[in-house]
Each structure stands twice: as C-alpha cells, then as structure tokens.
Amino acid sequence: MKTERLVLHFPKEVADKPIVVNLVRKFDLDFNILKAAITPEEEGIMVLEIRGENRSFDEGIRYLREVGVSIQPLSKDIIWLEEKCTHCGYCVNFCPTSALSMVEATKVVSFDSQKCTTCGICIEICPFKAIEFRF
Amino acid sequence: MKSIEEINEKIRKGEVVVVTAEEMIEVVKEEGVKKAAEKVDVVTTGTFGIMCSSGIYFNIGHTKPKIKLGGGTVYLNGVPAYAAYAAADVFLGATALPDDDPRNKNYPGDFPYGGAHVIEDLVSGKDIRLTAHAYGTDCYPRKFLDAYININDLNEAVLFNVRNAYQNYNVAVNASNKVIYTYLGMLKPNFGNANYSSAGQLSPLLNDPYYKTIGIGTRIFLGGGIGYIIWQGTQHNPDVSRTERGVPKEGAGTLAVIGDLKKMSPNWLRGVSVKGYGVSLAVGIGVPIPVIDEEIAFYTSVSDDEIYAPVIDYSKVYPNRESEIIDFVTYKELRDGQINIKGKKVPTNSLSSYFKAREIAETLKNWIKSGRFFLTQPSAPIPGVESGVKFKLFSGREVSQNEN
Numbered sequence: 001m002k003t004e005r006l007v008l009h010f011p012k013e014v015a016d017k018p019i020v021v022n023l024v025r026k027f028d029l030d031f032n033i034l035k036a037a038i039t040p041e042e043e044g045i046m047v048l049e050i051r052g053e054n055r056s057f058d059e060g061i062r063y064l065r066e067v068g069v070s071i072q073p074l075s076k077d078i079i080w081l082e083e084k085c086t087h088c089g090y091c092v093n094f095c096p097t098s099a100l101s102m103v104e105a106t107k108v109v110s111f112d113s114q115k116c117t118t119c120g121i122c123i124e125i126c127p128f129k130a131i132e133f134r135f
Numbered sequence: 136m137k138s139i140e141e142i143n144e145k146i147r148k149g150e151v152v153v154v155t156a157e158e159m160i161e162v163v164k165e166e167g168v169k170k171a172a173e174k175v176d177v178v179t180t181g182t183f184g185i186m187c188s189s190g191i192y193f194n195i196g197h198t199k200p201k202i203k204l205g206g207g208t209v210y211l212n213g214v215p216a217y218a219a220y221a222a223a224d225v226f227l228g229a230t231a232l233p234d235d236d237p238r239n240k241n242y243p244g245d246f247p248y249g250g251a252h253v254i255e256d257l258v259s260g261k262d263i264r265l266t267a268h269a270y271g272t273d274c275y276p277r278k279f280l281d282a283y284i285n286i287n288d289l290n291e292a293v294l295f296n297v298r299n300a301y302q303n304y305n306v307a308v309n310a311s312n313k314v315i316y317t318y319l320g321m322l323k324p325n326f327g328n329a330n331y332s333s334a335g336q337l338s339p340l341l342n343d344p345y346y347k348t349i350g351i352g353t354r355i356f357l358g359g360g361i362g363y364i365i366w367q368g369t370q371h372n373p374d375v376s377r378t379e380r381g382v383p384k385e386g387a388g389t390l391a392v393i394g395d396l397k398k399m400s401p402n403w404l405r406g407v408s409v410k411g412y413g414v415s416l417a418v419g420i421g422v423p424i425p426v427i428d429e430e431i432a433f434y435t436s437v438s439d440d441e442i443y444a445p446v447i448d449y450s451k452v453y454p455n456r457e458s459e460i461i462d463f464v465t466y467k468e469l470r471d472g473q474i475n476i477k478g479k480k481v482p483t484n485s486l487s488s489y490f491k492a493r494e495i496a497e498t499l500k501n502w503i504k505s506g507r508f509f510l511t512q513p514s515a516p517i518p519g520v521e522s523g524v525k526f527k528l529f530s531g532r533e534v535s536q537n538e539n
Contacts, residue, residue: 086183086405086417087490090320093328093472093482107490125321127185127407127486128417 003051005034005074005117006061010044014068020046027060028052034074034117047074047118077118077134080111084130091122091131137427139512142176146506153177153503155496156342156424156435163436172432177503177510180342181356181421181495182334184487185407187318188298188369189416190228191254191396194290195265197223198282202267203275210266211253218267222275223290225265227253229406229416243316243411251416252406254294257286258358259401292396294358294404298368300420302340302388303444306331306464306483308476311450316411320486322449326476329446329483334492335439335466339422340388342435344381345520346373348424350513355392356421356499359403361508362394364422367517372526381434384443384463388517392420403495417488421495423503425510439466446476456528 010019015038023029029052036046050057064071080100087109089102099115100122102108122131145151152175154162159178163171195204201222209218209225213233217226231250238244257263262283271278286292307330309315309322316322319330335341343349353364368389375387403419426432443463452459464474469483502508518524 086488088183088485088488090330090484090486093484094321107488107493125410127320127409127415128405129408 001051002054002057003049004057005047005049007072007074007077007118008044008046008048008064009070009072010046011068011070012042015042015044017067019064019067019069020048022063023050023060027056027063029056029060035119047077074113074116074118078113078116078120078123079132079134081130081132084128085109086128086130088128091126094121094125096121137176137425139425139427139510142425143509145176146503146509149504149506151176151503153179153500155493155500156180156337156437157493157496159432159435160336160438163432168429168433168436171436172426172429175426175432177500178342178424178426178435179421179496179499179503180334180337180339180424181419181492181499182300182338182487183403183417183419183491183495184332184334185318185409185415186296186299186418187230187415189254189294189296189418190226190250191257191292191294192224192226193292193396195223195225195284196288196290198277198280200277201275202269202277202280203272204267204269207267207269211263212248212256213264214248214250214253216250229254230413232414239411244413245410246408246412246414249406249408249414251414254416255401255404255406257292258396258399258404260286286397289397293393294362294396294399295393296368296418297391298370298389299392299418300339300368300390300422301333301386302338302344303383303442304331304333304386305453306444306446306469306474307449307453308446308461308481309450310448310452315450316409317449317453318409318412318415319449320484321410326479326481329469329474329476329481330486331444331466331469331483332486333444333466334487334489335442335470336437337489337492337496339420339424340390341382341437341442343422343424343431344377344383344434344437346388346517347434348427348431348513349390349422350516352511352514353422354508354511355394355423356419356495356502357392357394357399358396358419359400360394360396360398362392362420364390364513364517365393366391367524370526371518371524373518373520373522374525378441378443380437380441382437382442385445385460390420390517403491419491419495421499423499423508423510439470442466444469446474
C-alpha cells in the first residue's frame with residue numbers, strides 16, 4: 001500500500017474532462033480531495049491524497065501524466081519563510097493539522113510540510129506574510 | 136539601596152550583574168528577595184508586538200530650487216504622509232494606507248502595504264519613492280517633486296511612537312455566531328479562539344508596575360537601536376484594578392518613545408497586515424530596570440501565573456464600549472495554549488512574539504554587560520496611581536443633524 005499527497009495541475013484543455021474519477025474506475029485507487037480550484041487562466045489545481053496498491057498507484061500516476069496532468073509532491077506548495085517569521089505563534093492554533101507548531105522550550109515555530117494539507121488559513125492570517133503558496 | 140550611578144560604575148568596571156526578567160523569577164525563588172536585591176543590579180525586559188500608535192519623522196534636505204512641503208501633499212511609495220511642518224520635514228504614521236487601497240470594501244480587507252511597510256523598507260535601506268505637490272511661494276517656488284530617497288541621505292530620521300508597550304492588555308474572544316476580524320486578529324464564532332498580545336513576565340511595565348524606576352528620560356532598546364522614553368504614552372491609565380502585588384489586571388500604563396531610526400533594524404521594526412483591520416508596525420522594545428532595592432527585586436520577579444488579563448467579547452462588548460469582563464485568565468494559561476471560558480475549552484493565540492521578547496531582553500543584557508549601554512536616571516516620573524491621571528472616554532459634543 002502507498003499513500004501520497006500530490007498537487008495536480010490540469011492544463012486548460014483537460015480541465016473540464018473527467019480524469020480523477022478514472023483513478024477509482026480503472027486503477028482501484030482511493031482519493032481524498034484536500035483542495036480544488038480553477039485559476040483565472042482556467043488551469044485546474046487539485047490537491048489529492050491518493051492511496052492504493054503500489055502497482056496500481058504507479059499506473060494511476062502514469063495515466064494522469066499521459067493525459068497531460070503535471071504532478072508535484074504536496075510539500076512544495078506551502079512555503080514557510082523562516083526569515084520572515086517572528087515566532088509569535090499566532091498561526092499555531094489555527095492550523096487544523098498541527099503542521100505549524102510551537103517548540104515549548106525555545107518558543108520557536110516549526111513547520112512540518114508532511115502534515116500540511118495546504119488549506120491556506122495560515123497564509124490568510126499571518127500578519128508578517130511569513131507563509132506563501134507556491135504552485 | 137543602590138544608586139543608578141553605582142550600577143553604572145559596575146558596568147564601567149565590568150562587574151555588573153544583569154539577568155533577564157525571566158531569569159529573575161528563578162533567582163528570587165531560589166535566593167529570596169533580599170539576596171536577589173544584593174546580587175542583581177539590572178533586570179532586562181523585552182516585548183515585540185504590534186503597536187499601532189507608531190510613526191517616523193525625517194528631513195529630506197532642500198531641493199534646488201527649493202520646495203515647501205508644508206501645506207502640500209507627500210506620498211511615500213504611494214502611502215500618504217503628513218506634510219504640515221516646514222519645508223522639508225515629513226511625518227509618516229504606521230497605519231497610513233494608499234488612497235487606492237480598497238480597505239474593507241472587499242471584506243475582510245488584505246491591507247498588503249501601508250505606512251508601517253514603508254518604515255520597514257526605509258529602515259532596510261531600500262529606496263523610497265517620494266512624490267510631493269506644493270503650492271509654490273516666492274521663497275520656495277518648486278511645486279512638484281518625484282524622487283527616490285534613501286535613509287542614508289536624509290538628515291534626521293527618527294522613530295517617534297506616541298503609545299507603545301502597553302502594561303497588560305485584553306484577551307479577545309468572539310461571542311457572536313460569525314467570524315470577526317479585529318486588531319487582535321481573527322476571532323472564530325462562539326468562543327472559537329482567544330487572542331492575546333503581551334510578553335507577560337518579560338514585559339517592561341509589568342516588571343515595574345508602579346513606574347518606580349521607569350520614567351521620562353529612561354534609555355531603552357528600541358527597534359534594535361537605542362531610544363528613550365519621552366513621556367507617558369497616550370491613554371496612560373495607571374489607576375486600574377491591580378493584584379495584591381500591584382500588577383494591573385487590565386490595560387494600564389503606556390509609554391511614548393523616541394530613537395534614531397538610522398541605527399534601527401528591520402528585525403525589530405516590521406510592517407504587518409492584519410486581515411480585515413489594517414496595517415500596523417511590530418516594534419521591539421526593551422527596558423532595563425535597575426534593582427535599586429528589595430521592592431524592585433520583588434516586582435521584577437513577577438511570573439506569568441501571577442499576571443491576569445481580562446477576557447473581552449470583541450463582537451459586541453468592545454465595539455460598543457461596554458464594560459463586561461467575561462473572566463480573568465493568567466498569562467501562564469494563555470501561553471499554555473488553552474483557557475476555559477464558560478465551561479468551554481478555548482485555544483489561545485498570541486500576536487506578540489515571546490521568542491523575540493526574550494531575544495530583546497538577552498540583547499539588552501549583553502549590551503549592559505559589555506559596557507555598551509549605561510542606565511539613566513529619569514528626569515521626571517511618568518504619572519503613577521496617585522497622580523489622578525485617568526484615561527477619559529470621549530466627551531465631545533456630537534453635532535446633531537439639525538445643526539448640519
């Protein structure tokens with residue numbers, strides 16, 4: 001079994017086609033949609049947690065690439081800019097998955113990209129703009 | 136009893152004993168007030184938080200031909216500045232916004248750039264675009280100026296904050312059923328979270344609750360450089376309810392401070408964008424407290440579990456100037472991440488940085504120990520509890536519709 005969180009970019013030409021559903025139909029994969037959006041340029045962006053047998057997983061990913069979807073690991077998407085962070089910790093309790101946390105002894109904020117679901121609430125609220133989205 | 140001069144002599148000789156307000160808690164716990172007062176000469180404090188009543192003034196020098204900015208308009212990177220001094224002086228407040236910022240028209244507003252960001256950029260050494268219109272006089276004929284200025288080319292550049300370092304503050308919650316956006320951040324409905332902003336046990340005025348050593352003329356750490364306390368801050372309100380050890384249980388004293396902007400650093404002066412509220416400046420301030428006697432040793436040993444803050448509803452009570460306090464909670468509870476409100480466990484969020492407050496207290500400690508920073512005797516005290524100084528509510532006579 002394999003579980004991965006991936007960012008899928010659907011170019012304009014395929015943004016309106018049923019693609020993700022084929023992960024279930026053709027490759028017997030489970031997925032959980034963490035985020036979905038269409039940009040003003042009509043490119044689709046979807047953050048998925050995909051789960052399945054190793055072989056089907058790899059075949060599913062190959063299928064997505066073949067139809068023109070580009071894929072990145074999720075961790076690259078939310079960037080914590082440590083040099084801009086003042087470690088106020090304001091974001092910590094807003095973060096739904098504790099990807100942002102405060103180290104008690106040092107009072108320093110840390111970011112665990114593996115736990116991040118890219119919900120973006122930290123970006124909305126950080127007064128110091130210490131967190132950014134990067135697609 | 137120790138005098139400031141005796142402490143300064145110890146600094147000169149390299150014999151001074153300095154601890155941070157956090158370390159002082161342990162010193163007094165282990166050795167008692169009497170021994171602590173003998174042993175420790177200075178306690179350093181620190182706070183790094185969002186302080187809206189901040190601003191800068193500077194002098195740009197004279198252009199050729201000359202221009203009189205006074206009475207005209209000045210924009211800095213598109214942000215309006217105050218130009219009602221003489222020819223070449225400009226004041227910029229932290230919360231100023233460009234004329235074309237949509238504010239809260241697109242609610243909640245993002246406020247990406249304003250006065251405080253200009254201050255941060257200027258301190259960072261970035262060029263700032265100054266655009267000025269003047270009406271022209273015989274002695275100052277020029278009517279328009281569009282130029283890049285840099286902090287290094289200015290005459291005086293001064294940080295001048297009329298209210299900073301609040302002695303204690305509210306804890307904000309939201310009793311309504313919709314999200315609200317305040318200067319204490321985003322508040323989820325039905326007491327979804329509680330936001331606060333104080334360095335607590337490290338905060339300057341909480342370590343000298345009756346302003347016995349902190350006064351007009353006190354030399355301080357300000358924005359990474361050296362500054363001075365020049366007056367009590369606006370809304371200074373010493374006569375509030377206090378705990379047995381004298382610590383105010385709500386917002387009380389405040390400080391007006393000043394310092395050379397050219398010696399400051401963007402590490403300690405940061406522009407912030409508070410969603411739905413506006414732009415403000417995060418300021419780093421540290422005040423040294425001379426341990427002149429046992430009483431001061433006692434005051435400086437205050438810890439987070441002995442400092443209470445009032446929990447206030449910002450959906451109705453705060454905006455309508457009502458006085459209901461839901462409860463008092465300690466900074467220990469707040470910093471541990473959860474408080475109890477009406478039987479509900481509510482997560483807490485801090486807007487001020489304890490990490491940076493600690494860094495300020497450590498920096499100031501090192502400055503004093505290395506002989507770079509000497510203490511000052513205040514020229515005059517700031518008003519205390521007995522002064523009769525009170526924060527008055529608005530009492531202006533509102534103009535009725537008939538008078539319009």
